[in-house]
Amino acid sequence: MTLREERLRLRVRFGETDAAGIVFYGTFLSWFDAGVSNLVRIPGTPSTHKDGKPTFVLPIAEVGAKFFSPLRADQEFDLVSTIVKIGTTSLRVEHEAFALDGTRIAAGFEQRVHCRIVDGDFIKEPIPDVLRDHLTKRGKATE
Amino acid sequence: MTLREERLRLRVRFGETDAAGIVFYGTFLSWFDAGVSNLVRIPGTPSTHKDGKPTFVLPIAEVGAKFFSPLRADQEFDLVSTIVKIGTTSLRVEHEAFALDGTRIAAGFEQRVHCRIVDGDFIKEPIPDVLRDHLTKRGKATE
Amino acid sequence: MTLREERLRLRVRFGETDAAGIVFYGTFLSWFDAGVSNLVRIPGTPSTHKDGKPTFVLPIAEVGAKFFSPLRADQEFDLVSTIVKIGTTSLRVEHEAFALDGTRIAAGFEQRVHCRIVDGDFIKEPIPDVLRDHLTKRGKATE
């Protein structure tokens, strides 16, 4: 079984850097999340409900990242996001960022749990089949 | 009639700066918004509903800001946010940021419209009396 | 004389929304800035110096924006950024964001001043010819 992978070409925005002259490390989590959005986007299925809440609610249980090489403002790079494990209610995603010359910039993982929001509470719920099927097919970059 | 004013002592976070070595200008809108949150917070009334949506929905119709002097990472400053006009459905807020030595850093305004969210749509609605009463009393900094 | 314009296809990242279920208004300034980065990027000229500082230092003197229609998480849209005036040291840029169905989302402007950073101070300086020439040619989207 092959799990879905997405590759995203991004460019560092100026506001994503900090006064040390490189990308602020918290920015990587915004990019990881963009990678996951690409992974869970199912053609023909809206990404959000009418109230703006996401169709698939996947809050983070754990995140980790290692940083190898700095990124500068306006620099282009690739983010590769891969589903590495699908449990009953949980997903594990791995992310790697590479400069265009192949330099490894950062690598990370996320453990996410599929939930339903009930009266504001996040209740664990099995990953729906439509999402499970989608994540078990290898994808190509969509952005 | 005196309209409410709030003063907020803030400190620049490192991630709020950019590679030019000063605060990224978009950050000011996060601070303006924090000022408005202080203004519309009514003691004893929760700021959000159980689903996380704000008790008072006040989307921005217009924002403007002028920047006079740069701010550095870790620098403390004061943000003064003042209600300057309350219409039937709209609010006008003015913001000014000052360094601790009194240097004027930035000034801006926001035009906001009170709304109810109905099935994901933002529908203009008169400002409720409880909020109107609150905003016509002069307040003190609460953070 | 035709001034440069850039069109950028963007997709709303989940972290760019807020608990009202739509894009946080401060996010627009990050996008405006991305538009300006596209405008001032000159092929063959690095966008930053080795210390990460931008090649062309263009701090904001004034920004303004009006918001017409909300954007949701994961929604695609277009940002059109246009140089509308080039002075001796200053630039005026206008931005408009459109949903893919043509709905007007937001419009704004920025007044920026070309500077040199001298010992940490931002000193006004005439816009260099290489940038002036670049901005007076109509461009196409590069991202």
Next chain:
Amino acid sequence: MTLREERLRLRVRFGETDAAGIVFYGTFLSWFDAGVSNLVRIPGTPSTHKDGKPTFVLPIAEVGAKFFSPLRADQEFDLVSTIVKIGTTSLRVEHEAFALDGTRIAAGFEQRVHCRIVDGDFIKEPIPDVLRDHLTKRGKATE
């Protein structure tokens, strides 16, 4: 030997939440970084150089976080940041976030490396004595 610890009372800003109605997980890294800024701030020593670069350059080598309970817009909470290990060139910091009722919200760690920036490159360098001495004294919250 007791290592330095800082406690920071924070309030969630509206722009720090996302359309799921809770704090966006990337925001925690901005808060962790604010905790570290508190830890490495030495009274009488400027936090930045004149060009805005930080006095102590401490890029992240690794970060990890676990999330236990969601935070809402405008909610107050405490962040406790503790130096747990000081090596020759590296620091390990642990962070814990607690709601005001004591609920554990999140916990994380950071591995940082002290560097000097030489012509834009980050070069590992022993932690200076002034910082080492400061971090081995227990501190109190300064914000």
